[in-house]
Amino acid sequence: MTERHQRAALSPSEQATIRELLDADRQRTTARVAILGSDRDEIVKSSALTASDDEHDPEGTSTAFERAHVQALLDQALSHLAELDLAFERLRDGSYGICARCGQRIAIERLMILPATKTCVSCAPGRR
Numbered sequence: 189m190t191e192r193h194q195r196a197a198l199s200p201s202e203q204a205t206i207r208e209l210l211d212a213d214r215q216r217t218t219a220r221v222a223i224l225g226s227d228r229d230e231i232v233k234s235s236a237l238t239a240s241d242d243e244h245d246p247e248g249t250s251t252a253f254e255r256a257h258v259q260a261l262l263d264q265a266l267s268h269l270a271e272l273d274l275a276f277e278r279l280r281d282g283s284y285g286i287c288a289r290c291g292q293r294i295a296i297e298r299l300m301i302l303p304a305t306k307t308c309v310s311c312a313p314g315r316r
Contacts, residue, residue, distance in 0.1 A: 209303040224262040231255045271304040
């Protein structure tokens with residue numbers, strides 16, 4: 189473990205708390221992915237049973253919007269799942285809690301709220 193990682197290492201109790209938060213978030217996100225995937229499949233299935241002429245079908249544009257909206261939510265959930273997996277990896281390799289931009293320790297309070305975060309408050313997107 190590098191000096192930088194030693195400086196940022198979490199205590200065993202913090203690690204346990206973070207692991208529980210990540211596990212709970214992963215379970216919620218996995219359930220969300222399943223629901224959104226099912227919703228998307230239902231929309232696709234129901235739209236296949238109706239006319240495919242969105243331009244002249246009064247329901248066509250709303251169906252297309254609904255499908256695109258559910259797909260965007262599904263993509264976000266899948267992206268969050270990947271972020272959680274990377275957070276678990278950082279927790280395993282000892283780099284969890286270190287800002288990916290500046291290399292400083294991320295405040296435990298921030299990690300408790302956003303356990304998959306990779307940046308400290310100062311380096312968070314939109315702060316500069």
